[in-house]
Amino acid sequence: MRRADRRPVAGAQGRRGPSRRGLLRITFSWLLWLGFAALGAVAGLWAAATARFLFPNALKEPPQRFKVGFPADYPPAHVESRFKDEHGVWVVHGTYRGQAQIYALSSVCTHLGCITIWQEEQKRFKCPCHGSAFYMDGINYEGPAPRPLERYAIRIADDGQLEVDKSRTYQEELGQWHDPDSYVPT
Amino acid sequence: MIDWPHYASEEGFVAGLAGPLGWYYLGVAALNLGAMWYALRRRRSRLEAVVWALMGMAFAGLGGLAMSGHPLVLPEWLKDACDRALGPVTFTLGAMAGLVIFYLGRRVLVQPLVSWTALNVSLLLMGASMTDPDFARTVSRPDNVPIVGMVYLLAFFTWLGTAQAVRNDERLRRGQGPVEAGFTDKVLVWPDVVYIELIGAIVATVVLVVWSLLIPAPLEEPANPAVTPNPSKAPWYFLGLQEMLLYFDPAVAGVVLPALIILGLMAIPYLDPNPRGSGYYTVDQRRFGWAVFLFGFLGLWILLILIGTFMRGPNWSFFGPYEPRDPHKIAAATNIKLCEYFWAVWLGRGVPRVPPESGGLQKLGIILWREIAGLTLTCAYFVVLPAVLARTALRRMRQAMGRARYWLMILLLLMMLMLPLKMILNWTAHLSYIVSIPEYSFNL
C-alpha cells in the first residue's frame, strides 16, 4: 500500500534529474575521498604521536659506572644508603663466608622487583611488598624471595676510589660471588 | 588516609566520634524497626517482631549514650586478647571451621531469628570497635571501605542462596519439587527486565557519585622508582594474589596458579557429572560442588583479600584488628627450605652443595639429590594420593566421572588445597619452599 503510494513520486523525480543525480554522485565520491583522507591523516598523526611517545624528551639515565668514595670511608659492618635513590645500589662493608669485603648490592628485591628498605635497628633489608628480608650480606632469610640480592661489579679505580659497574651482575646461587670482580677485599 | 580529628589522645578521638557513632546506632535501631514491621506484616511472626523491637530499643539506647559522649567501648583486655588470638593460623583455621559449622548447621543458621541476630551482633561489634583508633583507621581508609561493604554483601548473598537451598531441600525430602519448578509465568524482556536494569543502573550511578564525593579517592605522592611505599598494596581484587605471592615463587603464584584458577573455573561444567540441581537452589543434591565453592571462594579467595586488606601493615607484617601498625614489628622468623629440614635437621648431615666447577649433568644430579625429599613429597601428593583416593574414599566419584575427568578434577582440587597447606606450613614450621632449585629458577 505504502509502496504503491511512493512509486509515482520516485518516478517523477527520476524523469527530471539524471544530471542532478550525477552531480550528487560526484559530490558524494568527493566527500568519501575527503572523509577517508581525513581518517588516514588522523590515523597517521596518531601513529606518529605514539611513535614519538616512545622517545621521551628528557631521558636522565644515571651512568652505569660511578665512583662511591674510598674504601677507608666505609667502617666495618656499614651499609651506605647514599647511592640508593639515584643508582639503586647499597654499598656495604660486610662479610661473606667469613671474609671481610666491600660489595655493591642491588636494591631490587629478587622476588618481584620492589625496592627494599634498609632497617638499621634490625640490620636487615626489608621488602615492603611481600615481606622478604635479607641479611646485610644480601642473603634472603624471610619471606618469599627465592634467592639473595644481586651484586654489581665493584673495583678499585686508578685514583684509589671504589667504582661500581652496574652493567655486570653476580648471583650468589650461581656461585658468582666468588668472582673477584664482585667484591673488594678489606 | 582520613586524618582523624584529635588522634593524639584516645579520649579526644572517642569524643570526636560521639556524633557519627550516635547516628550509626540510631540507623541500626531504625533497621531493626523495619525488620519488626516486616515480621509483623509479611512473616506474621509475633516472636520475631518482639525480638527485633527489643533489639531496636537497645540500639536506640546505645545511640543516645554515644551522642551524650559515652559510646560503648571495648575493654582493653578484650582487645588485647583479640590481637593475641588472631594470628594468621587461627584466622585461617577459624574461617575454615566457620565454614564447616555453616555447612553443618545451615538449617538453623539461615533462620531469620539466627541470621538477623548475627547481623545485629556484627553491627554492634563494628560500632564498639570504631572507638579504637587503630581499628577505625584501618576500616575507614578509602581503599578499605568497599571491602567492609563487600563483607556484608557476601554474607547477605550467601545467606540468600543458602536459605533458598535449605527450603528446597526440605521440599525435596518431602517429595515435592523445588520452589522454582512452580515458576511458570514468563515476563517480557521489554519492558519488564529492561526497566529494572535501567533503574538499577541509575541507582548504581547515584551511589557511586555520592560515594566518590564523600570519600575522595586516595592519591599518594608522585611515583618514585627508587622508593616503594611501605606497605605496598595491590588493588583490593588483587590482594588475594599478592597474599599468594608470599608463599610461592612469583612464577607459580603470579602465572601458574591464576591461569589454573581461570582454566579450572572454565572446566567446571565439563568436569561436573551431576545432572541435578540445575535451575533451582539446593545443597543436598550438590554437596561436593557447594563445599568446594564455599572453600575455594569464601574460604580462600575472599579470606586472602580480607587478610591483605585488614591484617597486613608495614613490612607486610600481620597485625591484629586493634594493634597499632608499627613498622618495626618483628614477627616472622627465618625461613627454612624442605631440603634443609631433610638433610640438616632430620638426617643431621650437611645439605649437599653444588661445587662451582661441576658441569651440566653432574650439577643437575646433585641438585635432584639435594631436593630428593621435596620431589618425593610432590610426587606423592600429586600422583600417589589421587590414585589412592580413587580406590578408597573417592571410589564412587571416580567411577561416575571416568578417568580423564577424575584426574583433571582431583589435580585442580589438590592445587587449591596446596595453598592453605603451604600457608599453614609456612606460619607454623617456617617452611619456605618444598622444592627449591634457584639455579634453574624453579621453586615450589
Ligand code: FES
Ligand atoms: S617483591 Fe619483595 S617480597 Fe615480593
